[in-house]
Amino acid sequence: MKRFKHNFKSAKTGATLSEMCVVIALVAIVSVSVVTFASLSSEVTKISASKEMATERVEFIEDLIEGWVENAIVNNATDLKVQDNKIVAKIEEDDINLYFLNGNLKAKFSAENESSFDCKEIKEIRFEEMRNEKDLIFFCTVTYELESANNKKVEKTNTFCINPRLDDIV
Amino acid sequence: MKNNKTLKFKKGITIVEAVITLFLIGIIMVSAISVVLMSIDVENNSNVAVELKNSAENILECFRFAQTEEEFETAIKKCGNYIKNVDGNFVLIGDNMTITVTTNFTEKTLKYSAVDSQSEELYSFNFPYAQVPLTDDASQEGEGE
Numbered sequence: 396m397k398r399f400k401h402n403f404k405s406a407k408t409g410a411t412l413s414e415m416c417v418v419i420a421l422v423a424i425v426s427v428s429v430v431t432f433a434s435l436s437s438e439v440t441k442i443s444a445s446k447e448m449a450t451e452r453v454e455f456i457e458d459l460i461e462g463w464v465e466n467a468i469v470n471n472a473t474d475l476k477v478q479d480n481k482i483v484a485k486i487e488e489d490d491i492n493l494y495f496l497n498g499n500l501k502a503k504f505s506a507e508n509e510s511s512f513d514c515k516e517i518k519e520i521r522f523e524e525m526r527n528e529k530d531l532i533f534f535c536t537v538t539y540e541l542e543s544a545n546n547k548k549v550e551k552t553n554t555f556c557i558n559p560r561l562d563d564i565v
Numbered sequence: 566m567k568n569n570k571t572l573k574f575k576k577g578i579t580i581v582e583a584v585i586t587l588f589l590i591g592i593i594m595v596s597a598i599s600v601v602l603m604s605i606d607v608e609n610n611s612n613v614a615v616e617l618k619n620s621a622e623n624i625l626e627c628f629r630f631a632q633t634e635e636e637f638e639t640a641i642k643k644c645g646n647y648i649k650n651v652d653g654n655f656v657l658i659g660d661n662m663t664i665t666v667t668t669n670f671t672e673k674t675l676k677y678s679a680v681d682s683q684s685e686e687l688y689s690f691n692f693p694y695a696q697v698p699l700t701d702d703a704s705q706e707g708e709g710e
Binding site for chain 1: 643644
């Protein structure tokens, strides 16, 4: 067996050309694999972190809107409706509302209680309503951007329904 | 001095050793890449599960709201690109799945079914949910309480 020595200058004792080619090819394969693994894992981490953050934010928005609607119903709010892309209602003489503006979700729960929630990841929230003789339903469409492969961003929308029922709340 | 030089020259690794080492590194890398690919697959599946949960919730809310099939159709079209097919079912064709919703407003029942691209069932339910009769053990426990 010929020796694969540190001294490559020694033609008599060093590896043959074909052996060197095999080794170089294997080193190349391993290097490519390492680079692929590193880039793939960083890409996967980035994409999954982006998805997780967006999912959490959408769930937070859903909970907040549900909470706002529940609060309105529990406080005997009247005139609950969607107007100019805002959910609005009246508690006694006070106007309360919920809307999205410049990356913030603004919620006015009562005359004294008003909050603003940072939702920078969200591009847009669209509110719609539908009503019949018995019931009312709100549709909230949340648009946000997700990290995608090759540093691209993809826009995603998520719609959820909120059906404010007094029976379910009290 | 000469002996040292000879020793130094004998320190090299054989081609077989080099090849085995590189093969082992290669196998480890292939395993690592397959783990990453598997995690991508798991994440895709979890995304599908989240989408299914969301769509099922929306469908149920719309169904509980709607008094007529027309109202239901209007409502679910706000939640996604549902299309009414020739059988009167509402179908949503997504990237990895197809959701079919069958309604009966006379009996106020709904059937939800989601299949993947290979037509394998991912999730299905009927509304109102089927009542599971109590087993003898369960009914006895209830009586005891």
